[in-house]
Amino acid sequence: MHIKVLGPGCRNCVNLERVTREAVDALGIEAEIEKVTDYPAIAGYGVMSTPGLVVDGEVVLYGRVPTAAQVREILEPRVAG
């Protein structure tokens, strides 16, 4: 699984990365987490309210920081069987 955390480096983006790592660890899945801080790249996903979360090329969440449990719910069905 390839996860991208979109955000220029504000507090919310750091928080999103943290909860995403927690969720990945809790699920015990293999995932590569990448931070995207470049503005044009962020805008390229259509995200205008940061932070945003992209899983395997698809924007699954933006404009808020979820809880680790919420990220787990988002990731779980996407774990390739």
Place this chain on the structure above:
Amino acid sequence: MTAPSTSAVTSSTARLVAALVAAAAVWVGLFALNEIAWDVALGDWLGLDLSHRVVDAVHFFLYDVGKILLLLVGMIFVIGLLRTTLRPERVRAFLEGKPLWLSLGMAALLGAVTPFCSCSSIPLFIGFVAAGVPLGVTFAFLVASPLVNEVAVVMLADMFGWQLTGAYVGAGLGIAVVVGAVFSRLHLERWVEDFVFAAPVASLGADGHRPTLAERVAAAREETRDIVGRVWRWVLVGVAVGAGVHGWVPTEFFATHAGPGNPFAVVVATLVGIPLYSNAAGVIPVAEALWAKGMATGTVTAFMMGTVALSIPEAVLLRRVLKPPLLALFFGTVAVAIMAVGLVVNLVL
């Protein structure tokens, strides 16, 4: 199978409604008890003399901070329930391909009601402009957003009354539309950093899902926590500075130096306000104190608007997407518009 799950949904909705009603009752109770509670705490428990100047200032501070935070929590939560689906991503879809005058007006209105944190202004700018939203319309949104929002409206209404709040909102939206219209006339695209137009564009489609009450409540709670978490420090500082002005600046001081008869004061107030970095929550209590000491209404308005609409951090952020001439033109135009509002208000009132 359907029957039990439907009744489970109904009972959880009923529980949620009951919780909302209970929360509303607690809120009303706290609001009603706010002043008495501080009388009792300071006067009876601590045994202080409430008529003493310092004690009075502390009492005013605690009471005012309590009241403002309660108002903000209540209002932001209610607004959050209503605007769950309003996000900049959807605003852009509204604005694309509309006639200019309509999109300018809509951009100003949507800028006022869309939740938006200044840390998102650059992705927003790129997202709008790269998608073909005209520069003028984008600027109208960026001007209206910090100037007119629920925090400003709640605090203005509390401290200045509804009449001035209405005038402020009208003037703020007016400035956004005028700045947007002026910028649409000039061809300024060459002063936008080139990478903005080269940025890839994607749109996040709305999936047509209507949020349930539980989702609305969750979103409103999150938004309340986020916004109040961001502004509470500003409220503390703003009310403290305001209390200081109330207690220690001589009465009529500003009436003498910055009364309605002094047009120069509007210019100075705007120029003093611009480099100050604060949001509406921090500046409005200070503005109220200046007003109480006799500063003219238009001059106070110009000071508030200059402080919230423009700031040095904002300039640093926008410099990443705007070349210096356009950045200067943007600040200059907004500053002149704010001064004009201040002068007109002073003439009319």
